[in-house]
Amino acid sequence: MPNVFLDDNLLKNSMYTFMENVYLLGVCINPEGTLIYVNPHFYKTTGYNEKEIIGKSWYEQFLPVNKIDTVIQTMNAIVENKYSMRSETSIVKKDGTQLIVEWHNVPIVDNDKVVYIVSLGIDVTARNEVELLLKLNEKTMRERAEMYEKQNKVLEDTKKGMLNLLDDAKQLEEALQHEKKSVELKVDERTKELNEEKARLVSSINSFPSGFVVTDTEGNVVLTNNLLNEIFKVRHTQWTLSEIAGYLEGATDFTAHYRKCTELKEPVLIKDIDIGRRYIELYIAPIFLSPLSDNTIGNIILITDITEEKILERSKDEFFSIASHELRTPLTAIRGNIELIKKHYLSKVSEQSFTEMIDDIGSSSDRLIELVNEFLNMSRLEQGKIKFEKELFDLDDLIDGVVFEMQSSAKEKGLFLKYENKNEKLPRVIADSNRVKEVLLNLVSNAIVYSDKGGITVISELADSYIKVSVNDTGRGISPQNQNLLFRKFQQANPSLYARDSSKSSGLGLYISKLMVEAMGGKIYLEWSQEGAGSTFTFTLPVSRG
Structure with missing residues (x-):
């Protein structure tokens, strides 16, 4: 077989992508045991964050005390012999509980020396628990079988004794007939209850606001509701998965989604499926035998018509866009006329109150134009109509420029504004420099507005393949209940709705910043806040790999 040339960078990127997306526990430690x-x-399985893991000892922090020596011996053997090993041990989660993990440990060798060990782990806690339960159940079943055998013997002996005591066969027959009627009555009552329960279940399913399908493990459709026919505009009394796939052909690969759910035993959600002038949402989820069991008995399929929701969402976006455009034209005219009045006529009027009115009209029109621009930016970002000019640039220079630009605003309130770089030289980032500047200006401006003493510090540092930029202030801080309002449209983390008048904010700044940062491949979040002490807002941007 011919050799296949593999590009090193492609291979490294592929392995990194695999590790980042695989549903297995992945760790990498050096021979000294440092993660x-x-x-x-x-992270998701154990509950730890990056600061609690990276650079920590694998043996001292994440293993039960009674397992440390065994794991150290295993790792030493891998390092000394340079071969892969499989092991099973417990790890301690952040909440103190333990997982049993089956590890596949592979040494990475450079110049005949193990430089680090890569381990992929499978959570076998549930499997071990099931094996233990099966063993216990087997023992219990044997004991019950012996007990039932003894009880049957007692019943047989009792039956013989009763027959011997019954001299009159007629009385015995009457007693049996009476018992038979009683059993039949109970069966009829139970059958009625089951039919009523079935009717309630069918009624609930038919009133469900989505097309409802239940399948068994063989892929046979065992139950549907009436709405399924309405969604696909057909009349079927019996459905098959191939028929559903046929109606969705060309819009989405239903068969592949169903197979993925069945094989991975995980829910699959597909949004915004266009089936010709209508939009639907597809949700497929496995049906587990019990909450603790990994065995499934089929799948549930929900097909929801979201056409009206899409129309409403589009109408809302178009309204914002059109209204903002229509508002900006007269507002610009107002502002222009105010400037003309100030330039040519204001000196001819001696009334101070008139001058104040003109200034108030001018500042109000400026604020309205700013709000309209924010509405337009929000609408364009949500509709994906803003083009981001990705470029390589030096983030240090951009931050220096923003700090210099906002310095006068900070000094007006008696606040300091400074920039700290935790790395000697930051690598260049790949993003839209103008949009990054907008985000940083918004965060620094907010920090100045909500700080009455102390000052603001902008901090940058390298974090893996991202540059982390934090804006720390010594302002009023944000209460825990109001932190949930951050990064939402028209929301401010202020307990009073009247605070907008003093801050002159629409509540869109953080929401727009979030849309822009995420569009450039980064994240933005509140890292820390305490009432009366201040807040730290942080965003990240990917660094250039070139």
């Missing part, structure tokens, strides 16, 4: 990398699934 140098864990994948997202490890």
